[in-house]
Amino acid sequence: MAMDSGAPKESFRLSMLLYDSRYRSYTIQIFVLFCLMLGAAWLVDNTIKNLAALGKDFSFSFLWNVSGYDISQRPIEYTSTSTHARAAIVGLTNTIILAVMGCVTATVLGVLAGVLRLSTNWIVARLMTIYIETFRNIPALLWILVFGAVMAEAMPAPRDFRGADATASMSLFDSVAITNRGVYVPGPLFDRSLGSVDLGFISPSLDALAFIVVVILSIWANKRLVNHATAVQNATGIRPVTWWKSILTLFVPAILLLLALGFHLEYPALRGFNFSGGIQLRSSLIAMWLGLSVYTAAFIAENVRAGIMAISTGQSEAAAALGMQPGKTMRLVILPQAMRVIIPPLISQYLNLTKNTSLGLAVGYMDLRSTLGGITINQTGRELEGMMLMMLIYLVLSLLISSAMNVYNNRVKLKER
Amino acid sequence: MSDSIDLTYVRTEMLPEQTPPTNAIGAVRWVRENLFNGILNSILTILSILAVIWIVMAIGPWLMNSIWNSDSLSQCREILTAAGSVNHEGTHGACWGVIKERWPQLLFGFYPSELYWRPTVTFVMMCIAIAPILFPSVPRKVLWFSAAYPFLAVFMLWGGSIWVTITAALGFFLGFAALTGLAGFGTLVATTGAILIPILYWLFGWTPLSDGLTNIMPWGIEPVTTSDFGGFMLSIIIGLSGIVLSLPLGILFALGRQSNMVLIKTVSVVFIEFIRGVPLITLLFTASLLLNYFLPPGTNFDLVLRVIIMVTLFATAYMAEVIRGGLAALPRGQYEAADALGLDYWKAQRLIIMPQALKISIPGIVNTFIGLFKDTTLVVFIGLMDPIGLASAIRANSAWQGIYWELFIFIGAVFWIFCFSMSRYSMHLERRLKTDHK
Numbered sequence: 001m002a003m004d005s006g007a008p009k010e011s012f013r014l015s016m017l018l019y020d021s022r023y024r025s026y027t028i029q030i031f032v033l034f035c036l037m038l039g040a041a042w043l044v045d046n047t048i049k050n051l052a053a054l055g056k057d058f059s060f061s062f063l064w065n066v067s068g069y070d071i072s073q074r075p076i077e078y079t080s081t082s083t084h085a086r087a088a089i090v091g092l093t094n095t096i097i098l099a100v101m102g103c104v105t106a107t108v109l110g111v112l113a114g115v116l117r118l119s120t121n122w123i124v125a126r127l128m129t130i131y132i133e134t135f136r137n138i139p140a141l142l143w144i145l146v147f148g149a150v151m152a153e154a155m156p157a158p159r160d161f162r163g164a165d166a167t168a169s170m171s172l173f174d175s176v177a178i179t180n181r182g183v184y185v186p187g188p189l190f191d192r193s194l195g196s197v198d199l200g201f202i203s204p205s206l207d208a209l210a211f212i213v214v215v216i217l218s219i220w221a222n223k224r225l226v227n228h229a230t231a232v233q234n235a236t237g238i239r240p241v242t243w244w245k246s247i248l249t250l251f252v253p254a255i256l257l258l259l260a261l262g263f264h265l266e267y268p269a270l271r272g273f274n275f276s277g278g279i280q281l282r283s284s285l286i287a288m289w290l291g292l293s294v295y296t297a298a299f300i301a302e303n304v305r306a307g308i309m310a311i312s313t314g315q316s317e318a319a320a321a322l323g324m325q326p327g328k329t330m331r332l333v334i335l336p337q338a339m340r341v342i343i344p345p346l347i348s349q350y351l352n353l354t355k356n357t358s359l360g361l362a363v364g365y366m367d368l369r370s371t372l373g374g375i376t377i378n379q380t381g382r383e384l385e386g387m388m389l390m391m392l393i394y395l396v397l398s399l400l401i402s403s404a405m406n407v408y409n410n411r412v413k414l415k416e417r
Numbered sequence: 418m419s420d421s422i423d424l425t426y427v428r429t430e431m432l433p434e435q436t437p438p439t440n441a442i443g444a445v446r447w448v449r450e451n452l453f454n455g456i457l458n459s460i461l462t463i464l465s466i467l468a469v470i471w472i473v474m475a476i477g478p479w480l481m482n483s484i485w486n487s488d489s490l491s492q493c494r495e496i497l498t499a500a501g502s503v504n505h506e507g508t509h510g511a512c513w514g515v516i517k518e519r520w521p522q523l524l525f526g527f528y529p530s531e532l533y534w535r536p537t538v539t540f541v542m543m544c545i546a547i548a549p550i551l552f553p554s555v556p557r558k559v560l561w562f563s564a565a566y567p568f569l570a571v572f573m574l575w576g577g578s579i580w581v582t583i584t585a586a587l588g589f590f591l592g593f594a595a596l597t598g599l600a601g602f603g604t605l606v607a608t609t610g611a612i613l614i615p616i617l618y619w620l621f622g623w624t625p626l627s628d629g630l631t632n633i634m635p636w637g638i639e640p641v642t643t644s645d646f647g648g649f650m651l652s653i654i655i656g657l658s659g660i661v662l663s664l665p666l667g668i669l670f671a672l673g674r675q676s677n678m679v680l681i682k683t684v685s686v687v688f689i690e691f692i693r694g695v696p697l698i699t700l701l702f703t704a705s706l707l708l709n710y711f712l713p714p715g716t717n718f719d720l721v722l723r724v725i726i727m728v729t730l731f732a733t734a735y736m737a738e739v740i741r742g743g744l745a746a747l748p749r750g751q752y753e754a755a756d757a758l759g760l761d762y763w764k765a766q767r768l769i770i771m772p773q774a775l776k777i778s779i780p781g782i783v784n785t786f787i788g789l790f791k792d793t794t795l796v797v798f799i800g801l802m803d804p805i806g807l808a809s810a811i812r813a814n815s816a817w818q819g820i821y822w823e824l825f826i827f828i829g830a831v832f833w834i835f836c837f838s839m840s841r842y843s844m845h846l847e848r849r850l851k852t853d854h855k
Contacts, residue, residue: 018605025677025678028678028681029678029679029680029681032680032681032684033680036684043711046710046711046712046713046714047710047711049713049714050709050710050711050714051710053714116461119458119461120451120454120458121451121452121454121458121461121462121465122451122452123452123462123465123466123469124458124461124462124465127465127468127469133837134833136836137787137791137832137833137836137837137840138791138829138832138833138836139791139792139794139805139832140791141794141795141797141805142794142805142825142828142829142832145805145808145825146825146829149821149822149825153819153821351693355695355696355697356696358696358698358699359698359795361698361798362798369696369698369699373699373702377706383706383707383710384707384710387699387702387703387706387707390699391695391699391703394694394695394696394699395691395694395695398693398694398695399690399694
């Protein structure tokens with residue numbers, strides 16, 4: 001049509017690749033791609049040359065060789081005749097145990113400290129400020145070393161518990177022994193144990209599995225019960241009394257199972273030069289756990305405080321106008337809204353804590369970095385493969401945590417229409 | 418009837434004002450309102466006071482019995498025993514003699530003691546160099562000194578021939594000359610020239626030129642290898658380099674992540690997420706163990722330099738995310754206004770977007786700086802002598818075997834002072850740059 005001929009019809013010229021913003025982005029991208037490929041080729045070429053010069057190859061077969069070293073903390077079965085792969089998995093399990101323990105404690109401490117820092121109580125608020133500012137501004141590594149030194153230097157040795165003139169005694173009704181070798185706590189024992197199932201790779205205890213299954217089923221049943229109560233309330237306006245039913249569904253099946261299995265606690269006792277029986281939480285675990293928890297809790301406390309302060313005062317005033325008490329206002333009005341602000345930084349604190357578990361080397365905690373990234377690399381000389389594998393595992397771990405927390409974040413996010 | 422009302426009880430003058438009851442004024446009132454205004458608060462107050470008393474009882478006597486003059490732990494314990502500072506666990510008192518005796522080592526590591534003046538002068542120059550950046554009241558001309566400072570610092574600390582530093586700095590002058598000299602051929606040519614010419618110079622011209630000049634005029638100071646670097650000097654070197662380098666790189670990656678170009682965006686996202694997904698310690702181990710694999714056979718460069726590169730990359734990823742948050746928080750209208758004014762991409766970024774986005778992200782940026790400075794302690798794992806590494810080295814000496822708390826308290830206090838002042842400065846900067854209505 002005649003209208004179309006209004007715009008001058010431009011033919012493509014080479015200079016448009018540089019000066020026309022429609023094409024320039026392609027030029028830049030192709031240039032960057034070229035540089036990247038050149039750089040990658042250079043790195044790979046160097047690596048191949050260096051490996052050849054050292055007479056090494058690139059293979060992960062070392063993972064199936066006998067490791068030949070011991071690991072102090074073994075959540076799954078492991079001996080020095082196990083493979084390097086198994087050592088890596090023991091290390092990974094230790095990393096995850098520490099990360100989970102640390103995240104739980106840090107959250108509890110952090111929320112507590114964050115809320116208390118906003119307290120009207122002068123001395124409590126000041127103490128929390130001092131705690132947060134002290135722990136946030138001193139490196140995590142130093143805190144881990146401090147707690148490690150506290151465990152090693154300030155705690156009594158097992159021999160101090162012996163004899164009539166013992167200088168140390170067990171705490172919590174003679175059930176917990178805090179020594180410089182670690183903390184001994186009572187452990188579960190089953191008289192009529194179901195044994196364990198051998199999966200070849202790991203052999204989990206059937207007692208623990210049965211207990212976990214029963215607890216999950218009870219929680220699910222309780223959720224059904226509560227949902228039913230809510231449905232009845234929505235339909236009739238009267239909420240049926242559920243608290244005793246909840247308690248029954250939550251606790252009775254688990255208690256029955258424990259009775260059936262003949263559950264009892266085994267208390268640690270001093271035998272010879274050391275405590276035996278019960279569960280030993282090694283000094284290294286305690287130092288890492290406490291160090292990382294109190295360090296990360298200081299950051300979480302600041303996130304919690306920021307989240308609470310982000311909620312406008314109108315919300316708490318409205319709650320007060322409805323006649324709510326301060327505790328209820330916090331629990332029902334402020335915190336649910338503050339959670340939305342708190343969760344994204346909380347995710348990154350969990351990630352930081354998980355990554356900081358790699359400082360375990362400082363106190364001799366056998367995490368992934370100490371097993372796969374430490375002794376295995378030193379023994380096999382496979383730095384390249386070992387480091388790549390370790391980085392990959394940490395990367396997957398981080399991505400798993402952030403995606404799990406993002407799912408939760410999306411669930412509690414304000415649904416705006 | 419009305420006449421019969423007896424008015425004798427009506428007061429004709431005001432009563433004098435009474436003082437309020439003693440429990441509603443002054444300290445008593447303050448205590449009631451702030452410490453005991455409810456059962457829960459009273460319990461918390463009592464618990465807090467007990468905690469404070471417990472801490473003071475535990476640490477107070479130990480600090481009060483401090484001994485400053487002793488050459489070894491055993492000597493310190495003898496002095497303490499003679500002074501009667503003992504409890505059931507043995508001597509009870511702080512032996513600060515270790516700090517006094519090892520003070521230069523904690524500051525400079527194993528730097529040659531006759532050359533201590535060099536790091537000291539570098540530190541003083543650092544204070545001068547960062548002053549105009551931190552405080553606008555300092556004359557702007559000092560900024561020229563700040564620009565020259567990195568070269569001065571490298572020369573002073575590493576030593577060696579002066580020509581290495583001067584010829585390295587020459588690369589930047591070449592770049593600047595290319596930028597202005599080629600401006601007549603268009604921005605693209607000038608920018609390409611300003612990037613390519615210095616790189617080519619550093620690759621091929623730098624070493625021959627500095628070697629030649631050193632041969633002609635062998636001016637320089639005694640070189641010091643980085644394996645002798647240590648203590649807080651090392652922490653500050655790594656921390657400051659990381660801080661200075663990670664901010665511009667972080668801005669670039671944040672822009673890359675926001676870019677419309679798919680490839681640039683992918684590269685930025687992969688870089689940021691990879692670095693943020695792995696612990697810093699694995700990157701440091703890569704620097705110490707693996708970098709030799711990736712570089713041409715026979716290259717071997719300074720461990721401290723490798724650590725600085727890795728720490729910078731690590732901080733860059735976090736910085737990019739912080740700045741991306743600032744960019745996202747900026748209203749869309751700002752971008753559109755820049756476009757409407759006809760500004761090109763870099764001008765819009767430089768004049769409109771970045772000043773606002775960086776201002777929004779100040780708290781996050783400073784937090785990243787603080788995190789980076791604290792993370793410099795991790796270099797102890799690859800064998801560098803940072804303060805924590807020195808603490809172990811001092812304990813390994815028989816004179817100070819078994820000394821923990823004094824060293825930890827000293828190191829912690831120094832880190833605390835640095836990090837706390839950084840966070841206070843960021844609060845001050847936020848207030849200073851605040852332009853909205855209060």
